[in-house]
Amino acid sequence: MTDEVRVYVEEADGQRTEVVGPTDMGLNLMELLKASGYDIQATCGGMALCGTCHIEVLGGPTLDEPGDDEMAMLESLPVLREGSRLSCQIRIADAIDGLVLRLMPQDS
Template identity: 40%
Template sequence: MSEITLKIIDRDGVAHTVQAPTDMAMNIMEVVRAYELAPEGTIGICGGMAMCASCQCYVLNEVPLPEMGPDEDAMLSEAFNVKPNSRLGCQIPITNELEGLEIALAPEE
């Protein structure tokens, strides 16, 4: 199994360094849930369909990410606490290219 290292800052401002598998078709939202970095029921409410923005995060460093799709762009245009570096964690698949990615979870609405 291949893993990458991610740094995730939770909603309380606590930084967590976690390992994420690249061979399980996971995304950032699922990693946050797997490590229980947000209270249950507060992240990934729509199940990863880009329909709720509960997994919104702020990208803190320059790591190549997949291009934002129209569904993600539309959801972020309606979400709260959006910044220029906002992305939906459910729309960022875990790949080797994400090694070293640093994100902060956006506050709950």
């Protein structure tokens, strides 16, 4: 068990940027991405109500299945991919170390 995890954000040009986050602060992935300078609105504050923290998981460890609230929000979004998740519902923990993701565009 470590005190930090590494996730990788695939940028528009295909490059991957490493983002390191602490496992001992109770953060979720949305908070880590925002703190790392990514433009995530997070209008609902991480309650799985707005979908503005939508990501696509491209690789890495297998995550727990989305809960009912997360799934309902994902199904209401204009674009849903096989790896679609809400980053506010993914806790920063050892289990996500090595996760590769892409931020999904926000279509208004």
